[in-house]
Amino acid sequence: SQQGEEDPQALSIQEGENATMNCSYKTSINNLQWYRQNSGRGLVHLILIRSNEREKHSGRLRVTLDTSKKSSSLLITASRAADTASYFCATGPYSSASKIIFGSGTRLSIRP
Amino acid sequence: EAGVTQFPSHSVIEKGQTVTLRCDPISGHDNLYWYRRVMGKEIKFLLHFVKESKQDESGMPNNRFLAERTGGTYSTLKVQPAELEDSGVYFCASSPDTGKLVEKLFFGSGTQLSVL
Numbered sequence: 348s349q350q351g352e353e354d355p356q357a358l359s360i361q362e363g364e365n366a367t368m369n370c371s372y373k374t375s376i377n378n379l380q381w382y383r384q385n386s387g388r389g390l391v392h393l394i395l396i397r398s399n400e401r402e403k404h405s406g407r408l409r410v411t412l413d414t415s416k417k418s419s420s421l422l423i424t425a426s427r428a429a430d431t432a433s434y435f436c437a438t439g440p441y442s443s444a445s446k447i448i449f450g451s452g453t454r455l456s457i458r459p
Numbered sequence: 460e461a462g463v464t465q466f467p468s469h470s471v472i473e474k475g476q477t478v479t480l481r482c483d484p485i486s487g488h489d490n491l492y493w494y495r496r497v498m499g500k501e502i503k504f505l506l507h508f509v510k511e512s513k514q515d516e517s518g519m520p521n522n523r524f525l526a527e528r529t530g531g532t533y534s535t536l537k538v539q540p541a542e543l544e545d546s547g548v549y550f551c552a553s554s555p556d557t558g559k560l561v562e563k564l565f566f567g568s569g570t571q572l573s574v575l
Contacts, residue, residue: 380563382564390502435502443515446507449501451502
């Protein structure tokens, strides 16, 4: 498979709970990005974290990056029904300044 | 401002036929990417244009796939002849991040290709 691998493949939680998704990658990177895809739509950029950063926040999103373990996590706090979507991590490999590589995604379902 | 648009949204063809997918990036975006997602697997990189030049086409599956971006504006991806395994969702994305690290992609809604 390509660079990113998300875990779990599918996640179902109750509205209001927090959702955590993980991403592992294989090679050195310049940055790591998280995207959301609603069914039948294109991917939407959520947040970027650079290789020299360890944690980043944006609204209800919190991203961490551990370059020694080649892993990242995306935390969505106080989940809402509208957060139901597939979430993908994408890496910008150090070997290529412009190539962005995606994983297979985590399918998140928020139960009302 | 218009987003990335892809046409058609769906295409159903028979094995052996030819299909051409089109992508119109956001105006002014020099970087244009094609990706494919098959059966819920990873979103696989196909190729990357900078303006009209192919920067990286390492993900193109074989010579049945031909991508062009004449004039550095819209792009087409032709599959000829189509095979069953070509079925999937083809995404196009663009980015304005020229000459530096690409940090954000803007995606179209994709073309669902079904080869029967």
